[in-house]
Amino acid sequence: MRTMTVRTQAVIRLDALSHNVRAVQSRLAPGCQLMAVLKGDGYGHGIAGIYPTLHACGVRHYAVAIWEEGALLRTLGCTDPILILGDTCDDQLPMVLTHKLTPTVFSMEAAEKLNALAAKAGVRHPIHIKLDTGMHRIGFPADHRAVEAISRIAQLPNLQIAGCFTHFAKADEADGKAMGNQLSQYNGVLDALAQRGVTIPMRHVSNSPAILLHPQAQLDAVRAGDILFALCPVDTELWEKEDFRQVLHWYTQVALVKEVPAGSEVGYGGTFTTRRPTRIATLPVGFADGYSRRLSNLGHVRIHGQNAPIIGRVCMDQMMVDVTDIPHVKRGDTVSLLDDTLTITQMADLLDCNVDEIVCNISKRVPRVYE
Numbered sequence: 186m187r188t189m190t191v192r193t194q195a196v197i198r199l200d201a202l203s204h205n206v207r208a209v210q211s212r213l214a215p216g217c218q219l220m221a222v223l224k225g226d227g228y229g230h231g232i233a234g235i236y237p238t239l240h241a242c243g244v245r246h247y248a249v250a251i252w253e254e255g256a257l258l259r260t261l262g263c264t265d266p267i268l269i270l271g272d273t274c275d276d277q278l279p280m281v282l283t284h285k286l287t288p289t290v291f292s293m294e295a296a297e298k299l300n301a302l303a304a305k306a307g308v309r310h311p312i313h314i315k316l317d318t319g320m321h322r323i324g325f326p327a328d329h330r331a332v333e334a335i336s337r338i339a340q341l342p343n344l345q346i347a348g349c350f351t352h353f354a355k356a357d358e359a360d361g362k363a364m365g366n367q368l369s370q371y372n373g374v375l376d377a378l379a380q381r382g383v384t385i386p387m388r389h390v391s392n393s394p395a396i397l398l399h400p401q402a403q404l405d406a407v408r409a410g411d412i413l414f415a416l417c418p419v420d421t422e423l424w425e426k427e428d429f430r431q432v433l434h435w436y437t438q439v440a441l442v443k444e445v446p447a448g449s450e451v452g453y454g455g456t457f458t459t460r461r462p463t464r465i466a467t468l469p470v471g472f473a474d475g476y477s478r479r480l481s482n483l484g485h486v487r488i489h490g491q492n493a494p495i496i497g498r499v500c501m502d503q504m505m506v507d508v509t510d511i512p513h514v515k516r517g518d519t520v521s522l523l524d525d526t527l528t529i530t531q532m533a534d535l536l537d538c539n540v541d542e543i544v545c546n547i548s549k550r551v552p553r554v555y556e
Contacts, residue, residue, distance in 0.1 A: 186489070189438040189519045192469045194552045197230050199238045201430035202413065206242040208429055209409050212396060217403045220389065222410030223258070224250035224270060229544035230414060230433055231553040236261050239413075248408055252277060255286040266347070268313055272323065282306055287347060291315040291323045296338045303343035311347035313387075314338070316374055318351045318367035327351070327370040332377045339383045348387035349375065350408075356395035357419045364395060368402055393418040397427065416540040417530045424530070433544055435523040435551070437470040439488070439516050442508065451505055452497025457482050459496075464509045466493065468520055471502040475547035476522065479536055487521040488514055 221244045248268040249255045255267040268287045290312045303310040317324030325331035351371045355363035391407040411418040415429040451457040472478040481498040493506040508514040533540040
């Protein structure tokens with residue numbers, strides 16, 4: 186069992202991250218490149234701590250959600266292309282040029298503003314075009330309107346179209362019908378552009394579930410996010426057949442152990458009443474750390490390799506667990522909140538939420554330790 190010297194910490198296992206990168210790389214067709222998606226501060230794992238490992242594994246393309254994440258990568262020494270997947274406010278577009286980031290363009294207005302900024306800076310700046318093939322978030326509608334707009338953008342003197350992508354809404358469906366329809370729309374626009382002499386250097390559509398289930402959609406690059414961190418992006422039964430390793434483990438320690446009599450109400454609102462003399466361990470972690478309050482009287486932690494159920498409401502900074510059936514629990518004992526046995530997938534199933542919510546909600550006040 187891990188020895189704890191702090192209140193709580195999330196341990197990021199870099200060997201597991203390297204293993205997962207290699208697992209993705211082994212699936213790629215010759216010439217297809219891996220783009221590591223690091224949005225949400227690397228899905229809560231911490232960009233600064235994981236970038237050196239990704240670079241050492243040969244990753245040479247990155248994607249982020251916002252320009253600030255791209256700027257952080259630049260401060261870490263990244264000189265590779267960094268794609269901003271989402272929107273950048275007009276007033277912050279100069280930061281895209283300053284940090285040599287590749288913005289996503291999905292309107293003619295944005296393209297013209299970027300072109301003017303690039304002209305003023307005396308550069309020809311790379312962009313990626315986003316097509317909306319059914320997700321209906323951002324992107325040019327995948328029809329003649331996109332062909333017309335992109336053809337005009339290709340003529341802007343200070344912009345260079347470096348790539349074009351779309352995002353699959355249902356890539357986790359094994360039959361691939363919905364994904365296939367989106368891919369067909371995407372290819373139709375690119376074929377029409379090619380007829381007009383507009384070439385797209387990098388075509389990319391595959392997200393994590395598509396990488397696992399639909400190799401025909403690899404194209405020039407794939408965008409791997411969830412699977413880099415072993416965050417299950419497909420049906421659990423299919424996922425259990427894969428060899429991806431959970432990167433993040435989360436630990437705390439026992440603050441106090443006390444015994445209360447049968448009939449004692451525990452925590453705010455007295456939502457749990459003991460049915461027997463009960464030994465309670467108080468843990469110095471709560472929902473301000475990102476441990477969901479919805480796990481009150483529902484989840485469990487692991488102490489001495491055994492499950493200890495949460496009793497009463499998870500508080501902002503503390504919670505209580507029942508250790509009556511676990512011998513010799515004492516102050517300072519290590520507690521697993523997430524590990525290879527108590528997995529992120531299991532917690533997400535318990536909460537009926539997305540696996541990404543679990544790791545992204547672990548707050549900044551939980552130190553990330555890289556091993």
